[in-house]
Amino acid sequence: MSGPGQGTFLGMPSFPRNAEKALADSQLRFNLRKATHTIRARRGAVVSELPDWHELREAGRAIKDDVLRNLDRYLVQAEEAVVEAGGHVHWASDSAEADRIVTGLIKATGETRVMKVKSMVTQEIDLNEALEREGITGYETDLAELIVQLGDDWPSHILVPAIHRNRSEIREIFLAHMGEWGRPAPEGLGDEPGTLADAARLHLRERFLSTKVGVSGANFLIAETGTLVVLESEGNGRMCLTLPQTLISVVGIEKVLPTWRDLEVFLQLLPRSSTGERMNPYTSMWTGAAEGQEFHLVLLDNGRTDVLADEIGRQALRCIRCSACLNVCPVYERVGGHAYGSVYPGPIGAILTPQLRGMTSELDASLPYASSLCGACYDVCPVAIDIPEVLVHLRARAPHAPAERAGLAAAGWVLDEPVRLRSAQRLVTRLRGLVPKTHLPGPGAAWTATRDVPPVPRESFRDWWRRTQEEDR
Numbered sequence: 001m002s003g004p005g006q007g008t009f010l011g012m013p014s015f016p017r018n019a020e021k022a023l024a025d026s027q028l029r030f031n032l033r034k035a036t037h038t039i040r041a042r043r044g045a046v047v048s049e050l051p052d053w054h055e056l057r058e059a060g061r062a063i064k065d066d067v068l069r070n071l072d073r074y075l076v077q078a079e080e081a082v083v084e085a086g087g088h089v090h091w092a093s094d095s096a097e098a099d100r101i102v103t104g105l106i107k108a109t110g111e112t113r114v115m116k117v118k119s120m121v122t123q124e125i126d127l128n129e130a131l132e133r134e135g136i137t138g139y140e141t142d143l144a145e146l147i148v149q150l151g152d153d154w155p156s157h158i159l160v161p162a163i164h165r166n167r168s169e170i171r172e173i174f175l176a177h178m179g180e181w182g183r184p185a186p187e188g189l190g191d192e193p194g195t196l197a198d199a200a201r202l203h204l205r206e207r208f209l210s211t212k213v214g215v216s217g218a219n220f221l222i223a224e225t226g227t228l229v230v231l232e233s234e235g236n237g238r239m240c241l242t243l244p245q246t247l248i249s250v251v252g253i254e255k256v257l258p259t260w261r262d263l264e265v266f267l268q269l270l271p272r273s274s275t276g277e278r279m280n281p282y283t284s285m286w287t288g289a290a291e292g293q294e295f296h297l298v299l300l301d302n303g304r305t306d307v308l309a310d311e312i313g314r315q316a317l318r319c320i321r322c323s324a325c326l327n328v329c330p331v332y333e334r335v336g337g338h339a340y341g342s343v344y345p346g347p348i349g350a351i352l353t354p355q356l357r358g359m360t361s362e363l364d365a366s367l368p369y370a371s372s373l374c375g376a377c378y379d380v381c382p383v384a385i386d387i388p389e390v391l392v393h394l395r396a397r398a399p400h401a402p403a404e405r406a407g408l409a410a411a412g413w414v415l416d417e418p419v420r421l422r423s424a425q426r427l428v429t430r431l432r433g434l435v436p437k438t439h440l441p442g443p444g445a446a447w448t449a450t451r452d453v454p455p456v457p458r459e460s461f462r463d464w465w466r467r468t469q470e471e472d473r
C-alpha cells in the first residue's frame with residue numbers, strides 16, 4: 001500500500017530538469033508562494049519580539065558544535081541512561097541495518113500494523129517500504145503526512161510535507177483514498193480546513209485505538225538522562241508515543257543534547273523558526289520504558305560520521321529541521337520540494353543530501369547548484385549554519401569540478417600578468433566574429449543554457465583609453 005511518498009527518490013534526474021518541470025506548474029507555484037510567505041511572516045513577527053534572539057542563536061550554534069566535537073562521549077552517556085531507565089538501545093550504521101532492526105522488533109511483537117509519528121529520519125531510511133516488504137503496514141498519523149500517504153505522493157517540505165496541495169486537492173484525496181486505509185471520509189465532505197481536520201481526526205482515532213506498536217523519531221535526545229523529546233502541533237505524536245505497548249524511536253546520532261539546560265535554548269529557537277509560534281503546542285518527553293511499555297531506541301549513523309569528518313560540511317549536522325531556510329529560499333519557493341529528490345528539500349537538503357548520499361548520482365551532484373547563493377537561508381537559520389559556504393565547498397567536490405577548476409586556473413594564469421591579459425584580449429577581439437552570440441559549444445554549453453554569451457567589444461578598455469588619450473593630445 002505504500003506509494004512514492006514512502007519510496008526512494010534515487011534515480012531521479014538532476015535538479016535543473018526537475019525544476020524545469022515544477023516551474024511549468026502554476027498551481028504549485030501559487031500554493032508554495034502562499035504557504036511560504038505566510039509562515040515566513042509569522043516567523044519574522046515572533047523572532048523580532050525577542051531582544052536576545054542573536055544570543056540565543058549563538059548559544060544554539062555553540063551547543064551543537066560542542067555536541068559534534070564530543071559526539072562519542074554524549075552518545076555513550078545517553079545509551080547508558082536509556083538502558084538504566086529500562087529501554088533497549090540499538091546502533092545502526094546505515095539505513096539497511098536500521099530497517100532490519102526495526103522490522104525485526106515489530107515482527108517479534110507479532111503485529112502487522114504500526115502507527116508513526118512524523119519523522120524525517122524514518123523517511124530517510126525508507127522505513128515504510130522496508131516494512132511493506134515484510135508484510136507490515138506503517139500508518140502515518142501527522143495530518144500532512146497522512147495527505148501524502150493517501151495521495152501516493154512525496155513529501156515536499158520538512159514541516160508541511162503536503163505544502164504543495166491546496167484544500168480542494170486534499171478533499172479529493174480524502175474522498176478517493178481514505179477508505180483504502182481505514183475509516184472512509186464522510187460523504188459530502190467539504191473543503192473547509194475544520195471539516196477536513198475532522199475527517200482526518202475520525203480516521204486516525206480508529207488507528208490510534210487499535211494499533212499496538214508505535215514508531216517515532218525525536219527532535220532531541222538529552223544525554224544526561226537519556227530523555228527523548230518530540231515536538232509536534234497536532235497531538236498525534238502524544239497518542240503514538242503513549243498508547244502503544246511497544247515504542248520504537250529511530251534517532252539520528254546528531255540529535256543528542258548534553259543537558260536539560262541546553263534544551264531550554266532549543267525550545268525557544270525551534271517553534272519560533274518553524275511554525276512561527278512562541279512555544280510548541282505538544283512537547284512530549286520520555287525516559288526509557290514507561291510502565292507496561294517496551295521501549296527501543298535505534299541510533300542511526302547513515303553517513304553522519306562521514307559528514308562529521310568534513311570541517312566545513314559538518315555544520316550541516318547542527319540542523320534542527322525547523323524549515324526556516326526553505327521558507328525564505330527564492331529557489332525553493334518556485335520549484336517546491338520534489339525537485340530536490342530527497343526527504344530533505346530546500347537549502348538544507350542541498351547541503352545535507354549530497355553529504356549523506358555522496359555525489360555519485362546526477363541528482364546529488366547537481367544539488368549544491370540548486371541555489372542563488374543569496375544568503376537568506378543563513379540569515380534565518382537558528383543555529384547559524386552558513387549554507388552558502390557549504391554549497392560553494394560542495395561545488396568544488398562535484399564530479400565536474402575538475403573541469404571548472406582547470407578553467408579557473410587558466411583564467412587565473414591569464415589575469416595574473418598584464419602582458420598575458422593584453423595578449424588574450426587582443427586575440428579574442430580579433431576572433432570576435434567567431435564567438436557564438438548565444439550558446440557556447442562544449443564545456444561552456446551548460447553555462448550558456450540559461451544566459452547569453454556577453455558580446456565581445458571591438459577593443460579592450462585599455463586600448464580604448466590609449467587611443468582616446470592619444471587623440472586628445
Ligand code: SF4
Binds near residue numbers: 323380
Ligand atoms: S538549516 Fe537551519 S534554517 Fe534550515 S532547517 Fe536546518 S536549522 Fe532550520
